[in-house]
Amino acid sequence: MTDLAPMKLDEALKPPRNQWWDVWDQFKTHKGALIGAFVLGVLVLAVVAGPLFWRIDPAFIEPDAVKMIRSRNQGFSLAHPFGTDQLGRDMLARMIAGGKVSLAVGLVAMLISIFIGTTIGVLAGYFKRLDGPLMRMTDLFLALPLLPLLLVMVMLFRETLAGMFGPELGTFFLIVFAIGVTSWMQAARIVRGEVLALKEREFVLAARSIGTPSRRVILRHILPNVMSPIMVAATLGIASAIITESALSFLGLGFPPDFPTWGRLLFDGVEYMTQFPDRVIWPGLAISLTVLSVNYIGDGLRDALDPRIRGR
């Protein structure tokens, strides 16, 4: 008891710590989350910086027919650590290119779904008049059969969008938009719940009583306080978006054939899996590792951002 007082004084004299340091301290104690962050970091680094070191073009096919036939379906070698596919294209280069698309789809789709979810959640929570209609709409969306609808959306709009933006960019827009539009409901529900609780707190009352317009109350006071659940939902959203994209690609309704993503590579590999099983294992492993580490990071973030657990 006696040595507690000086320590407290010491702490009081220190400059105030940013709360994100506390979050980081808590995050560090979650071993799975740390490993997940490390693995995800390595994967992202490999995908982003990989093309700088591994300069083979993922779409390169030997123009010479004899050479092309010889270069097909190779196993492990120094020139091609992951082997080559049925057209002699380098698998490592294709994995890097595919990872870029898969991760980009996950990220952008998550941003769209979080944007829609947060907007609807905040509006429903803050404005009483909008609450009923918006939440009914959320319930309706939750009752939609999502995977079949996604497949139908891809089937219907792929040609149109491919005509507008080119096959690659068109499919990218379509898939990202379709996933975003069908995955915002959880985020909206969580945000609404938080906003409903926050709205009754004194600081919001204080802000309102000095005449702050609703827009600024939301942006300055409400939004920063619902950041933690949004961040957790966002992290988990990346994982589910990546899985959905690979599922679409795996069903052959994702990106066009010569445009690799991890799901597409897996789909292409299935045809050859009896002879060359490694061609399905690498892309599958990449998807699984990414999703697993993102899920672990989400778990860690949830613990770290929860003030009841933090500091215990």
Next chain:
Amino acid sequence: MLTFTIRRLLLAIPTLLFISLIIFLLLDMAPGSPMSQIPLTVPLEVRLKMIEALGANDPIFFRYINWLHKFFVIEPLHVFDGLFGTTFAGDSLRELSWQSRSPVADVIAQRIPQTLTVIGMSYLLGILIALPIGIYSAYRQYSWFDQLGTFISMIGFSVPTFFTGVLLIVVFSVKLHWFPSIYDTTLKVTDWASFGKQVKQMTMPVAVLGLYNAAQISRYMRSSMLENLTQDYVRTARAKGLSERVVVLKHVLRNSLIPVVTVIALGIPTIFGGAIITEQVFKVNGLGQLLITAIYANDLPMVQTLTFIFAVLIVLFNLVADILYGILDPRIRYD
């Protein structure tokens, strides 16, 4: 409780109507129609008459009502007739698949058994694995069993079924030759040998889906148990001198099962959706595979009907979950 159930039932109707409208409108935008398959040699007047006779030119609202009528009245009547040999439906126009020219309902009825055996088994297996693991993990929180269990469920939850399926095929079909990689639907179970074959070919799809379900349900079970284990009534029960077995398996388990039962009910329709992928991996010709081939073939009536059936399943099991929750937890019934 009755008013609660009736209110829920009434609420489901507008939901279903709205979803059917969305599906109908979405597919109405699709390019391609049965008219594009009329040979070009047919004169224009005849062609126009055919279009008129099929009602493809009516305002969208009429077509929507027409479709609903077909889905909810005509097709069920035909199915009823087929089952009991009655003639309620008469010769009313049926919803035809553009691919096979046979009624959509008949094709779907052929595919349902395969989907139900594979999915039903895997869901059952998933629940049977998940519950004990969830209970024991929560009871011994942070023990090595719990650590291992949460790790495995995290893996089962993160690794997509199309990868686990393919991996199992590579290991057990290609390398070890234990199980067939393709599901043979023509197999009839007549004796022990064919039964063994059926079990063999079901093992891998059921394992893949079962693991995935078990991972999700065990997470819910564990967290629900953890929440209940720290409650005051548990301390009371222990203070009364009840045995640990009674405390955990009677008092805590009963209360923690409430949310888990709802999750299980809610999960059934999503399993139908998830089975689309598993069926594709193992070439099971069930509903999911039917949907995929219909999408590839631009067979809109089939796609429309199947998607709507999935939607009906979701709404139905939402209803079941709600009512179950009301029965299990009297606090929910606010009537």
